[in-house]
Amino acid sequence: MSDDKERGGLKGLADKAQDMVGGMVGMASASTAGSHNTEAFIANACMGDLYEVEAGRLAMQRARSDDVRMFGEMMIEHHTTAMHQMRSALRSREVTDALPGAAPTMELDDRRAGMLKHLQDAPDDDFDKMYLDQQRMAHQETVALHKGYAEHGDNPQLRSVALGGLPMVERHLKALGRIGVH
Amino acid sequence: MAFNPLNERGIPLERQLRNWSELNVQPYDTRDVHPYTRCRVILMNGVEVEAAMFSHNFNRNLADVEMKQRLQRVRRVEQQQQKAVNWLIPGEKQENAIEVTIGYEQVAVDLTAWLARHEPDPYLKQVYEFGLLEDFDHLYRYANLMDLMGNGRRAEEITGDYTEITPGRPTIFEHRDPRDDIRRPMTVQAAHRQSILNAMTLVSAEQQTMNYYMTVGNRPTDPLARALYLEIAQIEEQHVSHYESCLDPTVSWLTNWVLHENHECWLYWSCFETEVDPRIKALWELHLSMEIEHLRIAARALEEVEGKDAAELIGAGYEAPMTFEENKAYLREVVSRQVDLTAWDSEFLPVEELPEGHRYFAYQAQVNAGGAPSEQVIERHREEFGGEYRFEPEGEHPVAPLRTEGPHAELGYWRAGAGDGVARIA
Numbered sequence: 288m289s290d291d292k293e294r295g296g297l298k299g300l301a302d303k304a305q306d307m308v309g310g311m312v313g314m315a316s317a318s319t320a321g322s323h324n325t326e327a328f329i330a331n332a333c334m335g336d337l338y339e340v341e342a343g344r345l346a347m348q349r350a351r352s353d354d355v356r357m358f359g360e361m362m363i364e365h366h367t368t369a370m371h372q373m374r375s376a377l378r379s380r381e382v383t384d385a386l387p388g389a390a391p392t393m394e395l396d397d398r399r400a401g402m403l404k405h406l407q408d409a410p411d412d413d414f415d416k417m418y419l420d421q422q423r424m425a426h427q428e429t430v431a432l433h434k435g436y437a438e439h440g441d442n443p444q445l446r447s448v449a450l451g452g453l454p455m456v457e458r459h460l461k462a463l464g465r466i467g468v469h
Numbered sequence: 470m471a472f473n474p475l476n477e478r479g480i481p482l483e484r485q486l487r488n489w490s491e492l493n494v495q496p497y498d499t500r501d502v503h504p505y506t507r508c509r510v511i512l513m514n515g516v517e518v519e520a521a522m523f524s525h526n527f528n529r530n531l532a533d534v535e536m537k538q539r540l541q542r543v544r545r546v547e548q549q550q551q552k553a554v555n556w557l558i559p560g561e562k563q564e565n566a567i568e569v570t571i572g573y574e575q576v577a578v579d580l581t582a583w584l585a586r587h588e589p590d591p592y593l594k595q596v597y598e599f600g601l602l603e604d605f606d607h608l609y610r611y612a613n614l615m616d617l618m619g620n621g622r623r624a625e626e627i628t629g630d631y632t633e634i635t636p637g638r639p640t641i642f643e644h645r646d647p648r649d650d651i652r653r654p655m656t657v658q659a660a661h662r663q664s665i666l667n668a669m670t671l672v673s674a675e676q677q678t679m680n681y682y683m684t685v686g687n688r689p690t691d692p693l694a695r696a697l698y699l700e701i702a703q704i705e706e707q708h709v710s711h712y713e714s715c716l717d718p719t720v721s722w723l724t725n726w727v728l729h730e731n732h733e734c735w736l737y738w739s740c741f742e743t744e745v746d747p748r749i750k751a752l753w754e755l756h757l758s759m760e761i762e763h764l765r766i767a768a769r770a771l772e773e774v775e776g777k778d779a780a781e782l783i784g785a786g787y788e789a790p791m792t793f794e795e796n797k798a799y800l801r802e803v804v805s806r807q808v809d810l811t812a813w814d815s816e817f818l819p820v821e822e823l824p825e826g827h828r829y830f831a832y833q834a835q836v837n838a839g840g841a842p843s844e845q846v847i848e849r850h851r852e853e854f855g856g857e858y859r860f861e862p863e864g865e866h867p868v869a870p871l872r873t874e875g876p877h878a879e880l881g882y883w884r885a886g887a888g889d890g891v892a893r894i895a
Contacts, residue, residue, distance in 0.1 A: 367814065368648070368814045368815075371813065371814035371815050371816045372653055372814065372815050374815075374816055375592055375652065375653035375815040375816055376592075376653050378591055378592040378595075379590055379591070379592040379593070379653065379655065380589055380590035380591060380592070380593075380660075380661060380664070381590070381655065381656060381659040381660060383591070442659075443656040443658040443659040444655070444656055444659060446656075447654060447656050447717075447719070448653075450719070451654070
């Protein structure tokens with residue numbers, strides 16, 4: 288094993304561990320703040336979609352498996368739609384009356400930016416597995432976020448956004464269960 | 470003063486049925502009917518068709534036999550109402566299909582404009598203005614077809630001088646990937662009551678327009694006329710999807726029934742308040758009295774089954790009647806601002822901001838391959854008459870590239886590459 292490869296392997300393990308810890312933090316956050324707090328729901332839903340689109344682009348460029356590339360392409364399309372739905376909701380009277388000035392979050396937080404960095408840095412051999420691992424965690428988090436807000440959120444229009452997006456994210460999670468890395 | 474249908478007494482259901490001769494009403498006279506009376510007739514026919522089709526779909530999804538019977542009793546009357554309204558339109562020899570088509574497009578223009586102007590939700594207002602410019606363009610294309618079909622009557626004889634006839638967002642560019650017709654729904658819980666009424670009105674009107682073109686579009690013999698009808702019928706399908714996706718998809722069938730009856734009350738009340746023809750005004754009044762009872766029946770069903778109070782859905786009553794009136798200045802302002810907009814999912818943006826390779830361009834290339842009838846009808850009018858048909862009493866078109874001799878290539882759609890391979894108007 289070359290030094291570079293060894294460094295990549297060690298770094299890859301560290302990145303994966305960091306993603307997992309981050310994923311657990313994300314799950315906890317989605318299940319608590321994002322489920323009840325409207326601002327947190329907007330921010331987390333927007334960042335989740337932004338992350339999915341960027342990660343999908345990386346998958347289309349770097350994935351070796353056709354299934355992973357196709358999944359990445361689907362993530363770009365579906366999460367762009369989700370972003371547009373959120374933007375439209377934020378311009379509706381149902382939201383502007385309750386939350387004047389509410390705007391979509393356009394930048395990733397450190398945790399999600401770190402996940403993208405790990406994907407960018409992943410050695411070619413490891414990319415597909417790291418992408419799928421991140422996807423499972425990210426989608427579990429998004430399911431928890433949407434389910435929570437749909438049940439407990441206080442803005443009807445944003446509850447409708449959560450309810451409207453939830454089946455799609457659940458289908459993604461199921462699809463991930465069928466994709467293997469060969 | 471607000472009109473609240475829940476505070477009014479309607480005609481008991483058992484007294485609402487009419488015999489065949491009562492339903493076979495005397496049509497209006499096409500030579501002296503007010504253009505907006507024709508518009509009200511076309512609109513209310515669409516509203517009754519929606520009432521009937523909603524009720525049939527509800528029936529197909531309902532196991533409760535006694536409730537099915539209640540629904541059926543009301544539906545039979547709604548069907549009679551549809552006949553009494555639609556039979557006001559005279560027969561083919563007085564007003565032919567293309568002339569009625571001009572009436573349908575005048576409805577689409579002045580109805581959508583009024584609803585957009587009175588829409589309290591900024592997102593929905595944008596949705597309506599987007600659709601408005603497309604129907605505005607259809608009126609212009611059909612008006613040129615009407616000239617070509619040659620019975621000597623011109624479109625402005627149908628529309629009066631209330632509505633300009635000039636390009637909107639060119640029809641050729643309205644064809645979009647189906648995914649880009651789906652909008653963000655409102656919620657019945659939080660939406661302004663007027664927003665619910667406005668969206669239901671547009672769904673009914675556009676659905677009827679779609680159905681009408683689906684049915685009469687193959688009646689002409691001329692291939693170009695048949696082609697124009699089918700092209701615009703496809704856009705009407707887009708419009709039905711566009712508007713119906715604004716409705717709350719989570720309400721129960723019973724809640725939806727109450728909303729439908731309330732919607733009919735609002736529009737019959739509006740027609741009654743604004744009608745200038747005394748004979749037809751009496752029909753609107755009669756139907757309003759019937760609908761008040763339908764609403765009471767639906768409200769009772771909602772209370773019995775779901776324990777919900779219909780008053781919460783209706784609010785304090787209607788603030789203003791929907792009014793057919795001139796919207797020329799508003800149309801000019803909207804077309805100036807928004808002619809280059811397109812849709813991406815639920816959002817609207819200038820076509821030139823779409824990313825390269827966006828699905829819009831692939832869809833355009835596919836359906837417009839070989840040319841668009843909506844362009845060909847203008848080209849043929851120019852060939853046969855030495856110019857196109859327009860009715861622009863307010864002056865030249867506000868968008869320079871859309872003037873008769875305008876710099877057409879400067880329209881954002883052409884610049885963005887939509888319509889590539891299709892011959893442009895000179």
